[in-house]
Amino acid sequence: MRHLLSTGDLDRDEATLILDTATELAQVGDRSVKKLPTLRGRTVVNLFYEDSTRTRTSFELAAKRLSADVINFSAKGSSVSKGESLKDTALTLQAMGADGVVIRHSASGAAHRLANWVDGSVLNAGDGTHEHPTQALLDAFTMRARLGRLEGLRVAVVGDILHSRVARSNVLLLTTLGAHVTLVAPPTLLPVSVHTWPCEVSYDLDRVLPETDVVMMLRVQAERMRDSFFPSVREYSRNYGLDGERLGRMPAEAIVMHPGPMVRGMEISAEVADSPRCTVTEQVANGVSLRMAVLYLLLGGS
Amino acid sequence: MHARKPTRDDDGIVAPEGTRAVLDGNEINRALTRIAHEVLERTKGGQEVTLLGIPSRGVPLARRLARRIERVEDLSVPTGSLDITMYRDDLRLAPARALGRTEIPAGGLDDRVVVLVDDVLFSGRTVRAALDALGDLGRPRAVQLAVLVDRGHRELPIRADYVGKNLPTSLRESVTVQLDEIDGHDAVLLGPSRTSPSTTLASGTRPGSLQRPETTEGDA
Numbered sequence: 001m002r003h004l005l006s007t008g009d010l011d012r013d014e015a016t017l018i019l020d021t022a023t024e025l026a027q028v029g030d031r032s033v034k035k036l037p038t039l040r041g042r043t044v045v046n047l048f049y050e051d052s053t054r055t056r057t058s059f060e061l062a063a064k065r066l067s068a069d070v071i072n073f074s075a076k077g078s079s080v081s082k083g084e085s086l087k088d089t090a091l092t093l094q095a096m097g098a099d100g101v102v103i104r105h106s107a108s109g110a111a112h113r114l115a116n117w118v119d120g121s122v123l124n125a126g127d128g129t130h131e132h133p134t135q136a137l138l139d140a141f142t143m144r145a146r147l148g149r150l151e152g153l154r155v156a157v158v159g160d161i162l163h164s165r166v167a168r169s170n171v172l173l174l175t176t177l178g179a180h181v182t183l184v185a186p187p188t189l190l191p192v193s194v195h196t197w198p199c200e201v202s203y204d205l206d207r208v209l210p211e212t213d214v215v216m217m218l219r220v221q222a223e224r225m226r227d228s229f230f231p232s233v234r235e236y237s238r239n240y241g242l243d244g245e246r247l248g249r250m251p252a253e254a255i256v257m258h259p260g261p262m263v264r265g266m267e268i269s270a271e272v273a274d275s276p277r278c279t280v281t282e283q284v285a286n287g288v289s290l291r292m293a294v295l296y297l298l299l300g301g302s
Numbered sequence: 303m304h305a306r307k308p309t310r311d312d313d314g315i316v317a318p319e320g321t322r323a324v325l326d327g328n329e330i331n332r333a334l335t336r337i338a339h340e341v342l343e344r345t346k347g348g349q350e351v352t353l354l355g356i357p358s359r360g361v362p363l364a365r366r367l368a369r370r371i372e373r374v375e376d377l378s379v380p381t382g383s384l385d386i387t388m389y390r391d392d393l394r395l396a397p398a399r400a401l402g403r404t405e406i407p408a409g410g411l412d413d414r415v416v417v418l419v420d421d422v423l424f425s426g427r428t429v430r431a432a433l434d435a436l437g438d439l440g441r442p443r444a445v446q447l448a449v450l451v452d453r454g455h456r457e458l459p460i461r462a463d464y465v466g467k468n469l470p471t472s473l474r475e476s477v478t479v480q481l482d483e484i485d486g487h488d489a490v491l492l493g494p495s496r497t498s499p500s501t502t503l504a505s506g507t508r509p510g511s512l513q514r515p516e517t518t519e520g521d522a
Contacts, residue, residue: 017400024385024401033438038388296388301398 136169159218321493333466338370357402380407411440
């Protein structure tokens with residue numbers, strides 16, 4: 001494993017190794033010295049072309065806990081705003097000796113392109129509407145930690161699948177790990193090629209929920225929408241939002257996940273968001289351990 | 303290892319072809335019993351002792367020592383494991399390795415007498431890594447080292463406090479510890495170092511490497 005571009009590149013053993021490594025590294029957060037010397041002298045560049053607080057901070061903290069040097073490079077206020085291309089930026093970072101580049105970009109495939117230009121490892125932290133592998137890995141990690149297994153788990157991913165990189169990464173990863181995924185969305189918010197994905201598709205949330213162990217609510221990404229995909233927020237929320245009443249119809253141990261940021265009152269009600277069955281803050285905490293595992297496995301060896 | 307044809311020697315131990323058993327199960331038991339007594343003596347009753355096994359085979363050894371101390375002194379010794387992978391000095395020489403378990407007993411390590419337990423003491427680099435790891439976990443009152451086999455060839459100023467057996471070896475040889483909990487039976491085997499490039503690096507031309515797949519890495 002040299003880069004992490006797509007969860008589709010991971011086989012079951014590799015994905016399990018990442019999750020197991022993250023389980024061990026999760027202990028570091030409880031120690032008196034929350035740092036390991038493993039990546040001392042290595043440089044990780046956070047190259048963020050899109051706004052992100054959660055993912056960038058999470059990667060930064062993960063790299064620092066492994067003693068790597070971290071450079072944050074955001075598109076605003078950098079050479080990018082002066083018109084530099086991705087390739088030239090990449091070569092500049094290369095010349096500075098970056099061992100790993102974490103990239104977030106609004107164009108699908110940007111991480112893949114970058115991987116061909118630099119010698120170091122490339123970690124995809126979200127490329128357009130394509131993939132977000134570390135998010136899917138931390139989701140799988142959270143499910144395994146809460147429910148004890150992934151094999152045979154029934155997972156429903158609900159909401160704006162069309163614009164979601166989290167959905168694709170999760171479908172690929174969870175299928176590899178033996179879970180059954182059902183995508184639930186209005187027809188307008190499903191990608192054209194969704195029938196080729198290894199999962200089921202439904203338009204009816206109420207029919208899916210009683211047979212679901214994990215429901216993952218996705219935000220409606222208004223910033224990526226140029227058309228109107230549903231008549232009104234109210235109608236969307238009625239049909240595809242998760243409220244306390246719907247949660248009550250799920251199995252007793254079922255959990256609610258959300259990759260954040262949540263829009264309360266839209267895809268998730270405040271009641272559900274604050275319930276102990278909602279794992280949003282756990283997902284954030286697990287994200288650091290998981291990203292430490294990925295950084296270690298990509299940069300720690302020869 | 304599993305590809306080799308096993309041969310049965312006089313003691314009834316199944317040793318892979320070309321290797322020789324230097325300790326059998328009973329001898330391992332006796333060595334551990336002696337170490338348990340020595341630990342109690344040196345630590346004046348063992349009230350403050352915490353045993354930490356280094357994965358993979360140091361962990362069952364630490365548990366066995368704890369059981370023996372319990373039997374002798376009627377004293378429950380906190381026992382855990384300490385994975386040193388993230389502290390190794392040879393991480394960049396091989397692809398990233400899977401991590402072992404680290405379990406620190408509930409009371410923590412502050413002001414305890416920590417006895418590190420490992421199967422084979424060789425270059426001393428594993429122990430160096432373990433000392434670094436300990437420093438990040440707490441501040442023990444003292445740190446001691448117990449090993450089943452000391453095979454010599456130290457590359458760092460490190461020595462063991464308790465040794466099951468001193469085993470003079472050549473760098474061309476490999477020492478394999480097999481334990482019931484992991485391998486299904488107890489034995490210490492001495493054999494020629496293996497010829498594949500990676501293991502030549504480990505026990506032959508580059509003794510400085512921590513790679514000893516036949517001992518600490520194993521099939522765990």
